[in-house]
Amino acid sequence: xxxxxxxxxxxxxxxxxxxxxxxxxxxxxxxxxxxxxxxxxxxxxxxxxxxxxxxxxxxxxxxxxxxxxxxxxxxxxxxxxxxxxxxxxxxxxxxxxxxxxxxxxxxxxxxxxxxxxxxxxxxxxxxxxxxxxxxxxxxxxxxxxxxxxxxxxxxxxxxxxxxxxxxxxxxxxxxxxxxxxxxxxxxxxxxxxxxxxxxxxxxxxxxxxxxxxxxxxxxxxxxxxxxxxxxxxxxxxxxxxxxxxxxxxxxxxxxxxxxxxxxxxxxxxxxxxxxxxxxxxxxxxxxx
Amino acid sequence: xxxxxxxxxxxxxxxxxxxxxxxxxxxxxxxxxxxxxxxxxxxxxxxxxxxxxxxxxxxxxxxxxxxxxxxxxxxxxxxxxxxxxxxxxxxxxxxxxxxxxxxxxxxxxxxxxxxxxxxxxxxxxxxxxxxxxxxxxxxxxxxxxxxxxxxxxxxxxxxxxxxxxxxxxxxxxxxxxxxxxxxxxxxxxxxxxxxxxxxxxxxxxxxxxxxxxxxxxxxxxxxxxxxxxxxxxxxxxxxxxxxxxxxxxxxxxxxxxxxxxxxxxxxxxxxxxxxxxxxxxxxxxxxxxxxxxxxxxxxxxxxxxxxxxxxxxxxxxxxxxxxxxxxxxxxxxx
Numbered sequence: 001x002x003x004x005x006x007x008x009x010x011x012x013x014x015x016x017x018x019x020x021x022x023x024x025x026x027x028x029x030x031x032x033x034x035x036x037x038x039x040x041x042x043x044x045x046x047x048x049x050x051x052x053x054x055x056x057x058x059x060x061x062x063x064x065x066x067x068x069x070x071x072x073x074x075x076x077x078x079x080x081x082x083x084x085x086x087x088x089x090x091x092x093x094x095x096x097x098x099x100x101x102x103x104x105x106x107x108x109x110x111x112x113x114x115x116x117x118x119x120x121x122x123x124x125x126x127x128x129x130x131x132x133x134x135x136x137x138x139x140x141x142x143x144x145x146x147x148x149x150x151x152x153x154x155x156x157x158x159x160x161x162x163x164x165x166x167x168x169x170x171x172x173x174x175x176x177x178x179x180x181x182x183x184x185x186x187x188x189x190x191x192x193x194x195x196x197x198x199x200x201x202x203x204x205x206x207x208x209x210x211x212x213x214x215x216x217x218x219x220x221x222x223x224x225x226x227x228x229x230x231x232x233x234x235x236x237x238x239x240x241x242x243x244x245x246x247x248x249x250x251x252x253x254x255x256x257x258x259x260x261x262x263x264x265x266x267x268x269x270x271x272x273x274x275x276x277x278x279x280x281x282x283x284x285x286x287x288x
Numbered sequence: 289x290x291x292x293x294x295x296x297x298x299x300x301x302x303x304x305x306x307x308x309x310x311x312x313x314x315x316x317x318x319x320x321x322x323x324x325x326x327x328x329x330x331x332x333x334x335x336x337x338x339x340x341x342x343x344x345x346x347x348x349x350x351x352x353x354x355x356x357x358x359x360x361x362x363x364x365x366x367x368x369x370x371x372x373x374x375x376x377x378x379x380x381x382x383x384x385x386x387x388x389x390x391x392x393x394x395x396x397x398x399x400x401x402x403x404x405x406x407x408x409x410x411x412x413x414x415x416x417x418x419x420x421x422x423x424x425x426x427x428x429x430x431x432x433x434x435x436x437x438x439x440x441x442x443x444x445x446x447x448x449x450x451x452x453x454x455x456x457x458x459x460x461x462x463x464x465x466x467x468x469x470x471x472x473x474x475x476x477x478x479x480x481x482x483x484x485x486x487x488x489x490x491x492x493x494x495x496x497x498x499x500x501x502x503x504x505x506x507x508x509x510x511x512x513x514x515x516x517x518x519x520x521x522x523x524x525x526x527x528x529x530x531x532x533x534x535x536x537x538x539x540x541x542x543x544x545x546x547x548x549x550x551x552x553x554x555x556x557x558x559x560x561x562x563x564x565x566x567x568x569x570x571x572x573x574x575x576x577x578x579x580x581x582x583x584x585x586x587x588x589x590x591x592x593x594x595x596x597x598x599x600x601x602x603x604x605x606x607x608x609x610x611x612x613x614x615x616x617x618x619x620x621x622x
Contacts, residue, residue, distance in 0.1 A: 035417055083590070086618075088622045093549065098593040101588075112583065223425075226421050272426065
């Protein structure tokens with residue numbers, strides 16, 4: 001029973017990061033119908049931003065979160081505005097390959113600059129734990145979960161309470177009507193991609209505290225983001241959060257009961273079952 | 289909106305002028321295949337390996353093209369069939385000491401067909417990104433499961449004893465590629481091909497016209513998988529060693545898609561042209577910039593997608609010179 005609770009808590013702690021990663025992925029996918037294969041590379045960039053700030057200025061990773069968000073937002077905005085917008089209405093294969101090419105470019109540029117050796121961030125509280133009944137919780141992971149929840153809430157407020165958020169939702173519902181109402185679609189698309197990249201960057205900072213850093217570290221997160229989006233349903237903030245937590249718990253129990261070598265396979269089999277039985281996700285609505 | 293629709297229609301007419309694609313390109317590819325038959329007589333190991341790679345990728349790309357190009361179901365996980373093919377050869381040697389390439393190819397194709405049939409019925413109900421993700425999930429899950437089965441070599445892989453006449457692997461790959469090429473030609477000229485394209489263009493309309501979508505989609509996936517599995521069966525023997533990361537390599541998953549796009553999606557000659565051009569680009573980058581050739585490769589993909597989204601072959605049909613080319617680039621812009 002203790003093991004059960006420990007696995008559950010581990011899953012929830014990991015799930016917070018998955019939720020933030022999937023949030024940006026789901027936004028870009030849901031609104032522009034782009035599967036952003038560079039999303040994992042964006043997560044990696046966020047982690048390296050945290051690493052550079054930490055090793056050069058001893059900046060705490062939690063303080064780096066807004067910095068990484070802003071930098072990655074600008075980068076994402078530029079990429080969408082000056083590259084992806086040119087082919088955004090092409091068949092899905094086009095944007096799929098374009099973002100794959102971008103991911104290769106980004107990962108290899110980082111490889112040239114930082115080389116392939118594994119790096120890490122060790123803060124003063126890295127090894128510290130607290131206990132909650134039978135369960136041990138690392139402080140860093142706990143604070144990461146709190147930060148992830150805060151980011152999710154801020155994102156939800158942005159989407160529902162601000163003019164730009166409303167313009168984004170309008171664009172995703174009916175692009176023509178949004179244009180008639182004065183929404184600049186090229187600009188909104190760039191903002192959406194910027195937000196996706198910014199969230200990936202913020203998630204990357206969170207990742208940098210629990211995972212080791214190397215240029216290809218982002219790749220596994222793409223398939224995780226896929227699964228979370230499918231579990232939670234596409235294009236909703238609460239869907240990404242619930243999907244992320246469910247996925248984290250599934251992976252935690254999967255590695256405990258079936259073996260660490262097969263934990264991804266467990267998640268993927270769940271993905272296939274959900275896709276076939278309930279293609280709109282657990283939280284998804286009945287129609288598109 | 290009207291202008292958009294018109295330019296879209298023009299592009300479609302130019303891009304898919306009859307589903308067999310260009311006649312000239314088809315005969316050029318036939319000639320190319322005949323020339324490639326002479327490669328082993330050069331007795332140059334490097335060139336033989338290089339062109340066996342071209343033929344392998346061309347086969348994978350032709351296979352992807354059947355489901356992703358003609359039927360319009362973009363699969364991101366066709367490498368699963370390639371991997372099953374490699375493991376078929378590996379197991380034939382490891383368990384039965386069977387080295388015959390032809391037996392390996394036929395068995396691999398049967399394995400792929402059964403796999404595609406069993407998983408195709410539920411998976412092909414999904415559309416668009418969901419189908420793509422499901423296929424990617426199948427490929428990754430299969431790789432991980434196979435890597436964890438000790439009977440199949442587990443994490444340490446399987447060594448395959450190669451046949452003495454090494455060039456036989458080249459001829460086998462050539463035969464597999466040529467057969468896939470001719471099969472695509474025959475499909476594109478038959479009712480089957482038109483059923484695939486009808487599903488791609490409008491599945492509901494195709495259903496009303498009497499095309500049973502499930503049946504044809506599963507059939508397309510089976511054909512696609514059999515081509516990839518045959519290539520995998522030959523590759524395993526030529527490579528002499530198979531483990532899960534080799535059998536389900538990301539490169540073998542993505543390169544064929546890039547090649548099909550580079551040559552022209554939904555054409556017969558496209559995958560072959562794409563495989564040749566992309567291998568040439570990759571080999572040049574590799575020999576001149578070994579350190580950063582993946583970086584350049586990423587740049588090549590980005591440039592191809594931005595400037596040649598409809599493939600090289602399409603350029604020959606483009607009207608209006610430079611102006612027409614620049615106008616075509618703006619079609620998908622927001």
